Amino acid sequence: MTRVTSLPADDATCGWFHLSKPRKPRPAHFGHTKARWVVLGAGFTGLAAARQLAVHFPDEEIVLIEAQEVGFGTSGRNAGFAIDLPHDIGAEDYIGDIAIARTTLKLNLGGQSFLKELVERYNIDCQFKHCGKYQAAVEDRGIAVLEAYRRGLDKLEQPYEMIEQDDLPEHIGTSFYRKALFTPGTALIQPAALVKGLADNLPANVTLYERTAISDVEYGEKTVLRHANGSITADKLVLANNAFGMSFGFLKGRMLPVFTYASLTRPLTAEEQARLGGKPYWGVIPADPFGTTVRRTPDNRLLIRNSFSFNPDGRSNRKYLARFANRHHASFERRFPMLPDVPFEYTWGGALALSRNHMGFFGQLAPNVYGALCCNGLGVTRGTVTGKLLADWLAGESNELIDFLLQAPGPCANPPKPLVSLGLNLNLLWGQYRAGKES
Secondary structure, three states: OEEOOOOOOOOOOOHHHHHOOOOOOOOOOOEEEEEEEEEEOOOHHHHHHHHHHHHHOOOOOEEEEOOOOOOOOHHHOOOOEEOOOOOOOOOOOOOOOHHHHHHHHHHHHHHHHHHHHHHHHHOOOOOOEOOOEEEEEOOHHHHHHHHHHHHHHHHHOOOOEEEEHHHOHHHHOOOOOOEEEEEOOOEEOOHHHHHHHHHOOOOOOEEEEOOOOEEEEEOOOOEEEEEOOEEEEEEEEEEOOHHHHHHHOOOOOOOEEEEEEEEEEOOOOHHHHHHHOOOOOEEEEEOOOOOOEEEEOOOOOEEEEEEEEEOOOOOOOOHHHHHHHHHHHHHHHHHOOOOOOOOEEEEEEEEEEEOOOOOOEEEEEEOOEEEEEOOOOOHHHHHHHHHHHHHHHHOOOOOHHHHHHHHOOOOOOOOOHHHHHHHHHHHHHHHHHHOHHHO
């Protein structure tokens, strides 16, 4: 028997969750249930896997389990970028091996198009805007990143526009940045609204249980998942719970639960919108990975996301919220001096499941246990497409993308615990300091 040592426990202050349309959570599981398919984790990956399994096996019940409420966890806490392009930060031109980059592009586009089709089919109100993204820089290091990425995009034959400082205000209002690289393929979303909408439009043969935290698991010919009010026995188990997969006995010491933090303002008044100028909605990611992500949402709020903490148990720690809210205020003031009286309404944290070699896991973990884990910060598109493709593979399908994922090496091992904590915390501190004005 494997006792689950850590369960999700996110803070209650996520703006995306509270501003998205309220929904009635599905009941928690009670009693003892048997099912052929059980999917653990109702984020982007788990929702896609459960949906696709239901399509492949229309006469079988698919059980989907979520420890918290749908939309409250990691999938509802990201910055809301459904990114199409590959971005290999370990490569000189941020593209690297061209064959791998082209396959990665196909994966990301597959996840994005699947989400877009579902949004349109079910009329999900999630502010889905296919408006592209800006990657912007202030420091010389950041400018060099943009130039290198431009070379990589040329190699990949992908469209872009380089925008100089004098022209940026007509795009994003602020003249804070020296240069930006605009790519048109990214979609922006309200992530909690999207996840809630996907959960409320699952196929009829998917049974979703929320607020059902698994306390221990017994693996064997069948998998028995126990919780406070009963148990669920699965012929086949699919893990779609990212870093919490380690608590279920798999990929131990191979994933890194790193939290990042965001703040969201109140809506801008008409006068403040005029003062800001620029387009009505847009998204900026930093050239420096430790810099600040910024969004203007369709409901005229501004989002600031930066700062990191390593939380080895994958659970939120409130001590970081006040500290990083102050940092968000400073970042906001540097970018938007024309908006001195706009307060934040929400500040929250959200987890990323990272690996040191930037690889995820896809495939079989144990007899009758499978997983799509470790999205490395691309949960919206990569989580969606890997969940869908895992279900396709379990149904007997094979194609170029499935083969690519199965052949990937997976997350590499981390150093021993004291060393990984010390090294990662020092790296986070140094990276945030080195980001300079881009923080």
